[in-house]
Amino acid sequence: MEQQVKDDIQRVFQLQKKQQKALRASTAEQRIEKLQRFLDSVIANEEEIIEAIRKDVRKPYHEVKKAEIEGTKKAIRDNMNNLEQWMAPKEVGSSLSPDANGILMYEPKGMTLILGPWNYPFMLTMAPLAASLAAGNSAIVKLSDFTMNTSNIAAKVIRDAFDEKEVAIFEGEVEVATELLDQPFDHIFFTGSTNVGKIVMTAAAKHLASVTLELGGKSPTIIDSEYDLMDAAKKIAVGKFVNAGQTCIAPDYLFIKKDVQDRFAGMLQTIVNAGFMEDDHNPDRSKFTQIVNDRNFNRVKDLFDDAIEKGAEVVFGGVFDASDRTISPTVLKNVTPDMKIMQEEIFAPILPMMNYENIDEVIDYVNDRDKPLALYVFSHNQDLIDNVLQHTTSGNAAINDVVVHFSDVNLPFGGVNTSGIGSYHGVYGFKEFSHEKGVFIQAAK
Numbered sequence: 001m002e003q004q005v006k007d008d009i010q011r012v013f014q015l016q017k018k019q020q021k022a023l024r025a026s027t028a029e030q031r032i033e034k035l036q037r038f039l040d041s042v043i044a045n046e047e048e049i050i051e052a053i054r055k056d057v058r059k060p061y062h063e064v065k066k067a068e069i070e071g072t073k074k075a076i077r078d079n080m081n082n083l084e085q086w087m088a089p090k091e092v093g094s095s096l097s098p099d100a101n102g103i104l105m106y107e108p109k110g111m112t113l114i115l116g117p118w119n120y121p122f123m124l125t126m127a128p129l130a131a132s133l134a135a136g137n138s139a140i141v142k143l144s145d146f147t148m149n150t151s152n153i154a155a156k157v158i159r160d161a162f163d164e165k166e167v168a169i170f171e172g173e174v175e176v177a178t179e180l181l182d183q184p185f186d187h188i189f190f191t192g193s194t195n196v197g198k199i200v201m202t203a204a205a206k207h208l209a210s211v212t213l214e215l216g217g218k219s220p221t222i223i224d225s226e227y228d229l230m231d232a233a234k235k236i237a238v239g240k241f242v243n244a245g246q247t248c249i250a251p252d253y254l255f256i257k258k259d260v261q262d263r264f265a266g267m268l269q270t271i272v273n274a275g276f277m278e279d280d281h282n283p284d285r286s287k288f289t290q291i292v293n294d295r296n297f298n299r300v301k302d303l304f305d306d307a308i309e310k311g312a313e314v315v316f317g318g319v320f321d322a323s324d325r326t327i328s329p330t331v332l333k334n335v336t337p338d339m340k341i342m343q344e345e346i347f348a349p350i351l352p353m354m355n356y357e358n359i360d361e362v363i364d365y366v367n368d369r370d371k372p373l374a375l376y377v378f379s380h381n382q383d384l385i386d387n388v389l390q391h392t393t394s395g396n397a398a399i400n401d402v403v404v405h406f407s408d409v410n411l412p413f414g415g416v417n418t419s420g421i422g423s424y425h426g427v428y429g430f431k432e433f434s435h436e437k438g439v440f441i442q443a444a445k
Contacts, residue, residue, distance in 0.1 A: 005172065006179055009140075012168045013111070013183045016138040019165050020110050026136050028084040034133055034166065035083075039076045041161035042069070042126070045153060049122055052149040056121070058290040058324070063242060068122040071407070075127035078409050078426060079134035086134070086430045092438075099443035106434040108136035109210065110186035115177060115200065117191040118144035118292055119246045119347075122154060128189045128212075129167065131429030137187070138166060142180060144192075145173040146292055185209050187433060191248075194418050201421075212422035212432055214248070215415050216345050217372040217395075221251040221402065222362055222388065224379035225260045231400075232378040233267040236351075239402035241276060241329045244289040245349040249374040251402050252346055253335070255362045258355040265315045265331050265353070272316070272329045282319070283328050291325040291348060300327060300348040303341040307332060310339050312352070337365075359384055366392045373419040376402045395419050 042049070050064045087106055094100035112132045116125030121143050132139045141158065143151040151171045158169045170176050181188070181203035190200045191214040204211045223232050240251050256264060278284045291297040301320055308314070317330030327349050335342060335352040342352060356362050366375070375394035377385055385399055395415035398405045405411055406425075414423025424432045 005170070005176060009170060009179050009183065012140065012164055015165045016111055016140070016168070019138055023136050023138060024108055028087050031134055031136060032080050032083055034162075035076055035080045035130060037161040038130065038133065039073060039080070041157045042072055042076070044160070045157050049150070049153050049157070052153040053122060053147070055149040056147040057292050058285065059243065060287050060289070063289070067120055071123040072126045075123075076130045079130050079430065082427065083134050083430070086427050094440065097443070101441045103439045103441065105437045105439055106135070106431070107437055109433055109435055110137060112137045112139045112433060113180055113183070113185045113188045114139055114141045115188070115190045115192070116141070116143040118146035119243065119248070121147040121150040124191050125154065128191070128424060128429065131424055132189070132433045133167070134430050135433035137433055140180060141167065141169045142171070142177055187211070190214065197420075212424065213415070213420045215373065215418065215420040216248040216347070217370055217415065217419040218252040218345055219249055219372045219374040219376065219394070220253060220255060220362070220366055221376040222255045222359075222378065223264065224377070224381055224384060225257040227378045227380060227400075229260060229264045230267050233264060233271055235401050237268055237271040237275065240351050241272060241349050244291060244327065246289065246292065246347050247403065249396070249403050249406060251351065251376060252372070253342065253352045253354060255354050255356050261333060261353050261355065265333070268331060269316045276329055283326055285324075285326070288326065291327060294325065296347070297322065297325045297327070300346065300350065303344070303346065304330070304350060306340040307335060307352070310336065312339060315353075317350075359387055363388060363391045370418040371395070371416045373415045374398065374405070
């Protein structure tokens with residue numbers, strides 16, 4: 001990395017540091033004005049953003065517009081619409097004296113660093129930025145070096161909207177992220193893999209910075225055989241195969257009774273053929289996303305080959321095209337826990353099916369492994385649902401649907417332990433980027 005980049009990082013860091021007093025005193029009106037500038041810049045550059053994302057990874061236009069553009073605008077607007085209420089001090093009374101009072105004040109954490117991922121590179125960087133700005137912080141942003149075209153347009157969006165003393169962006173490879181992590185930020189927000197999350201947390205520990213780590217994991221999906229299999233198939237097809245399975249909360253593997261698995265898989269194949277495939281049963285490149293790079297393509301191929309060698313069977317799919325990094329939507333059966341595909345997050349359009357006899361087997365299986373980012377149950381049996389929810393741990397859970405909880409701003413979104421630390425969305429994002437300060441007020445004598 002050039003010395004000039006290091007010098008720029010340190011210069012901008014010091015510039016933002018000088019703004020902290022003014023930022024702490026900023027009003028809701030001032031923060032909303034800043035968010036409006038942000039929103040205006042996103043809208044002004046909308047088509048260029050979509051084009052850049054599609055240059056980095058082949059994705060359908062409508063998927064990019066819905067997830068990356070509409071998702072970002074929704075996050076910014078939600079902060080604008082609710083900020084005044086969120087910022088207001090909250091009275092909590094006092095347990096010590098009826099004459100005393102306690103209030104909660106929300107003050108900015110200060111200097112924030114936001115490190116974005118490659119799978120939804122724009123929205124998963126800009127939504128946390130909106131929360132940071134709503135809370136009154138300054139921010140330095142870096143997108144993934146896997147998506148440099150998106151990084152370029154994100155830089156334009158940010159520079160059109162903000163002075164670098166408010167928000168700055170740095171582009172480049174891992175050395176730039178390393179230099180940023182050397183700075184004594186007050187809070188670091190990272191979205192990405194668990195392994196890199198550990199590196200981020202280690203760097204944060206040097207300065208005792210607080211962290212939000214939005215990571216991943218193997219999100220299990222459980223289907224009760226009494227549930228409407230077609231409804232489950234429709235929802236799982238979207239959650240698993242949109243973005244070619246490169247979604248942190250995509251169903252990673254399936255638990256299903258053996259006597260209904262073939263019927264379910266047949267329904268799933270019908271939906272996949274209609275939604276993602278051409279008449280010759282190859283993926284329709286205009287409707288189906290490619291894998292982000294050769295390294296991930298080869299990683300997934302290795303997981304698949306290992307599963308086949310150990311006895312897994314392809315129900316449908318299983319076609320790998322290395323020429324443009326496309327993997328056909330794939331379902332596997334006869335999958336066992338010793339296969340590598342069951343030991344790491346797949347992050348690709350391959351869905352392994354595991355069989356179970358009773359729900360306690362599933363609960364034990366999930367609890368014997370790292371805590372997932374999401375867990376899904378399709379069932380009308382409330383006792384079964386309660387049993388799963390009460391006896392497993394996951395960042396979030398959804399009943400009779402998958403993935404959609406991410407878009408519900410009334411719910412906190414985040415992981416637990418290896419799947420993440422902290423949460424955001426809605427008021428939870430505002431609080432994540434704020435210090436909740438308790439103030440005790442004694443009655444004057």
